[in-house]
Amino acid sequence: MSGLSKKRVLEILSRSNGDDKVSMYCDRALSTLILLNLLAVSLESIDHLSIQYGYLFWAFELFSVTIFGCEYILRIWSSDANIDREGGTPAKLRFGYIFSFTGLIDLIAILPSILPLILGQIDLRWLRVLRLVRLLKISHYSTALEDLISAIREExxxxxxxxxxxxxxxxxxxxxxxxxxxxxxxxxxxxxxxxxxxxxxxxxxxxxxxxxxxxxxxxxxxxxxxxxxxxxxxxxxxxxxxxxxxxxxxxxxxxxxxxxxxxxxxxxxxxxxxxxxxxxxxxxxxxxxxxxxxxxxxxxxxxxxx
CATH class of the missing domain: 1.10.287.70 (Helix Hairpins)
Structure with missing residues (x-):
């Protein structure tokens, strides 16, 4: 696809400045999905709810990991259109995102659904902990963690x-x-x-x-x-x-x-x-x-x- 379309995808997935309605709705939708995941993980840890609504929890997890997986792939694909990192090759820019803090968090967000396919049966408690890491995906839309780390580094x-x-x-x-x-x-x-x-x-x-x-x-x-x-x-x-x-x-x-x-x-x-x-x-x-x-x-x- 053209560089312009990559730039547009990156704009939509990045934090909205308020003028871009599509980006703003995307931010709100992904943030809501992240919070619903935290709620689902918490409720799923209750035994009788897990037994009674196990299929619904599984369906919601499948839906969530599909959305997060598509987001992750799109972020990798569009990362070479980042105007703040001009001068690097497309591969370098993409690897820069993959190994960045937010890139690693985006990867961890989809790992709980991938690990059982690779490693077989895993303790569900550990999978739930990994899914709770999805809360950190909100760092895409807030500089709070970055500001805190920078502040501690400065002092x-x-x-x-x-x-x-x-x-x-x-x-x-x-x-x-x-x-x-x-x-x-x-x-x-x-x-x-x-x-x-x-x-x-x-x-x-x-x-x-x-x-x-x-x-x-x-x-x-x-x-x-x-x-x-x-x-x-x-x-x-x-x-x-x-x-x-x-x-x-x-x-x-x-x-x-x-x-x-x-x-x-x-x-x-x-x-x-x-x-x-x-x-x-x-x-x-x-x-x-x-x-x-x-x-x-x-x-x-x-x-x-x-």
Missing amino acids: RNAFGAALYLFCIALFVSSALMYVVEHEVQPENFSSIPTTMWWSMITLTTVGYGDVSPMTSLGKLVGAATAIMGICVVALLTGIVATAFANQVARRKDIFEAEILHALADGVISEEELERIKKMQTELNLSDEHVRALIELLSERGTTKPD
């Missing part, structure tokens, strides 16, 4: 320092609790590695109550561990939240720079407009917001300093 030094503090708190509290509680509760605090279970849930939550200190000194160590947990977890949360906010702000700065670059010659070309709309979709900005931003930046560019 990896601070994040690593906070994790180091967490590890110190984990080992120190486990060692202390083992020393003071081992004789009283040898079954619960039989070793430092075993005690780490208590330390981990105390540092990250309020504890499950299945293991708790009985001695006065043990309760003191437990209280100190809980306080350390609040401090370290709050530190980790603050680092991730700040990095995530900075990542979003950086994307908006890049978006403004793209508009300024497009306005440099006074005219926004079709290719430049397409890039702007793609970034608009990623940032989830309304058309009114973008139009106002273009007008503002255009006025700023034409205003001469005195």
Whole structure:
């Protein structure tokens, strides 16, 4: 088929910018199918529903894997029309998609129906877990995971320092609790590695109550561990939240720079407009917001300093 048809298929399968109705309906249909798959997998794990409606679950799985399989093949076929990866050969662009994060998730989405044909009988619980991975297919329509990974990468030094503090708190509290509680509760605090279970849930939550200190000194160590947990977890949360906010702000700065670059010659070309709309979709900005931003930046560019 022509390169134009590939480009159109890629546009339909990519996240809609709001103007392309076909792409928007495709996004909604695939997202709905993904959510219905999660519901079906959850309900199928209930024994009496699985026995009573097993045929319906099987038919829905067959329908879903057919749709996901066609989507996967179309994405591979049209991936060489990706304007953001110009310069590569068609094979290189296709392999780039296949081995990308979203490409691997798309493959895993159809594996649960293929594996039994290749490997024979497989534990259904593992197949259900694989089918639940289909939730990650929504990353085609949201940059949340990408933004989170990028944010952590940008703040990896601070994040690593906070994790180091967490590890110190984990080992120190486990060692202390083992020393003071081992004789009283040898079954619960039989070793430092075993005690780490208590330390981990105390540092990250309020504890499950299945293991708790009985001695006065043990309760003191437990209280100190809980306080350390609040401090370290709050530190980790603050680092991730700040990095995530900075990542979003950086994307908006890049978006403004793209508009300024497009306005440099006074005219926004079709290719430049397409890039702007793609970034608009990623940032989830309304058309009114973008139009106002273009007008503002255009006025700023034409205003001469005195």
